Amino acid sequence: MLKKILIARPLPEAVLAPAYAAFEVDVRPHTHPLSGDEMRNALRDYDGVMPTLGDVFSAEVFADVPNPRCSILANFGVGFNHIDTDAAHGAGVVVSNTPGAVTDATADTAMTLILMSARRAGEGERLVRSGAWAGWHPTQMLGLHVTGKTVGIVGMGRIGQAIARRCHLGFEMQVAYFSRSPKDLDFKATPYDSLTALAAEVDVLVVAVPGGAATHHLIGADVFAAMKPTAHLVNIARGDVVEEAALIAALQEDDIAGAGLDVYEFEPQVPQALRDLENVVLLPHLGTAALEVRVDMGLMALDNLVAHLNGGQTPPNAV
Ligand SMILES: NC(=O)c1ccc[n+]([C@@H]2O[C@H](COP(=O)([O-])OP(=O)(O)OC[C@H]3O[C@@H](n4cnc5c(N)ncnc54)[C@H](O)[C@@H]3O)[C@@H](O)[C@H]2O)c1
Ligand SMILES: O=C(O)[C@H](O)CO
Numbered sequence: 020m021l022k023k024i025l026i027a028r029p030l031p032e033a034v035l036a037p038a039y040a041a042f043e044v045d046v047r048p049h050t051h052p053l054s055g056d057e058m059r060n061a062l063r064d065y066d067g068v069m070p071t072l073g074d075v076f077s078a079e080v081f082a083d084v085p086n087p088r089c090s091i092l093a094n095f096g097v098g099f100n101h102i103d104t105d106a107a108h109g110a111g112v113v114v115s116n117t118p119g120a121v122t123d124a125t126a127d128t129a130m131t132l133i134l135m136s137a138r139r140a141g142e143g144e145r146l147v148r149s150g151a152w153a154g155w156h157p158t159q160m161l162g163l164h165v166t167g168k169t170v171g172i173v174g175m176g177r178i179g180q181a182i183a184r185r186c187h188l189g190f191e192m193q194v195a196y197f198s199r200s201p202k203d204l205d206f207k208a209t210p211y212d213s214l215t216a217l218a219a220e221v222d223v224l225v226v227a228v229p230g231g232a233a234t235h236h237l238i239g240a241d242v243f244a245a246m247k248p249t250a251h252l253v254n255i256a257r258g259d260v261v262e263e264a265a266l267i268a269a270l271q272e273d274d275i276a277g278a279g280l281d282v283y284e285f286e287p288q289v290p291q292a293l294r295d296l297e298n299v300v301l302l303p304h305l306g307t308a309a310l311e312v313r314v315d316m317g318l319m320a321l322d323n324l325v326a327h328l329n330g331g332q333t334p335p336n337a338v
Contacts, residue, residue, distance in 0.1 A: 022066040022328040027053055027074055028095070031310060034317030041325050042067075055080060062087035062112070067324045069317075070102070071095040072304075078106035087112060091334065093323040095316055096307075097121045097177075099338055100230035100257060115323035115334040118177060120315040125306040126181035129255045132279025132300055133170075133186075133223050136251045137163040139277070141300040163222060163249060163276060165190050171221030172196040173214065173238070174228030174256065175204070182225055182255075183208060195221060199228075214238075218245040223253060230257025238262065243269035251277045255306055258283040267292045270299055281306050 023043040026035070028050060038044050045065075047053070052073030053061065061068045062084040070076065070092055081087075081103065091113045092102055099116050107114050135141055139162045146152050146160075170186040172179040175198040186192040187206050194208040197217045201210065211217035214237070218224055224246060228234045238252070239262040246252070252275060254261050263284040269275050271292070279300040283289050286304065293299060307316065323334035 023064075024067040024069065024324060024328070025061050025065045026069045027061075028071055030095075030317045031314050033314045034321060037318070038321055041321070041329060059083050062089045062110075065089050067091040067093060067328050069093050069095050069320050069324065072098065072101060074101055076102040076107065078103045081106040081110045081112070084110070091115065091324060091327045093320040093327075093334065095320045098230055098257060104338060113327055113334060114338050115320070115327075115336040116338050117316045117319040118336060120312065120319050121307045122177045122181050124309055124312040125178045125255055126185055128281055128302070128306045129178070129182045129225055129227070129253055130185050130189075132253045132255065132281060132302065133165065133225070133251070135300040136253065136277040136279035136298075137165050137223065139298075142297045145297075163251065165192065165223070167191050167193075168222035169193040169195060169220060171211075171217045171224045172198075172208075173217070173224065173226045174198055174234075175202045175208070176227065176229075178255070179225070179227035180204065182227060186223075192223075215241055215245040218242045218250075219247070221250060222247070223251050226252070226254040226256045226260055228256050228260055230260060234260045236260070236262040238266075240265040240268070243274050246275050248274060249276050251275065251279065253279040255281045258286050263290065263293070267296070270296050273298075 021043045026046045058076055058080045068089055087110055089112060094116045097116050097118050099114060102114055104114050139160050143160055170192045172183050175196040183194045184206060187194050195211060195217055196208055197211045197214045226238055237260050243265055270278060277298040281302045281304055323336050326332045327334045
């Protein structure tokens with residue numbers, strides 16, 4: 020008999036076809052996150068679940084379902100801070116993610132935000148769309164020339180390194196970084212053991228750490244106070260790594276030149292104060308939003324389900 024899985028969002032057909040071949044599959048037809056009751060029912064009624072961003076499998080949810088039928092949450096996405104992994108493991112539920120499949124696309128999104136913020140592209144686009152553009156002149160909308168400047172990476176993991184390489188090879192930037200553990204890198208990069216010291220040195224500070232309790236508000240008022248007034252912040256990690264109120268204050272006071280954000284502290288809510296600012300570029304969590312990337316992520320999550328449920332093995336991307 021086929022094992023039964025729940026896929027928590029509609030996914031591309033290239034992922035669903037092999038899923039149907041391997042399992043009895045229910046695909047939830049909605050794009051919003053699972054409710055608490057949906058998560059509890061999923062733990063009770065399925066052998067495996069493919070949840071994603073926003074599906075908050077908290078300790079309370081696991082506590083409500085002693086002895087769950089579900090033995091694996093194969094997360095669609097690399098970031099799994101929405102799943103309480105200690106509680107999952109305590110309930111006998113393995114958790115896996117999709118590392119690597121997301122790296123290049125997310126690094127490309129970081130580059131988009133670096134260039135858009137530095138060169139004031141959002142502001143410029145709004146000007147043209149408004150009909151108020153009065154024409155080119157030599158001092159119109161001058162931004163930061165990125166080539167040859169210094170980028171600081173907070174979290175030099177897979178995505179951080181892909182961003183650093185793009186900055187170094189494509190834009191001749193110097194690379195500096197702050198990370199939890201020392202890195203053996205194939206390009207020149209200066210490690211810092213103080214985040215504020217790094218922030219003070221760089222022209223662009225890019226956040227690429229995982230979300231979770233250890234990184235909550237890692238980037239706060241002290242970091243913005245340390246940054247140069249000409250510097251830009253980019254966040255492609257998780258929204259609550261940056262203290263949003265402190266960022267808004269820094270942007271309002273021109274303590275920093277600009278910011279580029281793909282993620283938000285209270286996503287999908289984006290404060291009006293942030294939306295009112297000209298010196299910030301706002302993307303709707305587009306990091307991995309390309310069809311082939313989403314297919315790769317889905318196939319990787321499926322591989323984890325197959326290894327665990329059909330092969331009796333530890334999933335290749337267990338966390
Ligand atoms: N915007 C998006 O769509 C998008 C897409 C993919 C990933 N992400 C986010 O990016 C994160 C990073 O992904 P990855 O694949 O590069 O992960 P990774 O584990 O390879 O890299 C994370 C790096 O952060 C470092 N780190 C962890 N805690 C730290 C701390 N407290 N201080 C300093 N450094 C710390 C680690 O040493 C590691 O080098 C994911 O966890 C996810 O939340 C966002
Ligand atoms: O972590 C990731 O892979 C993206 O943010 C989507 O969840």
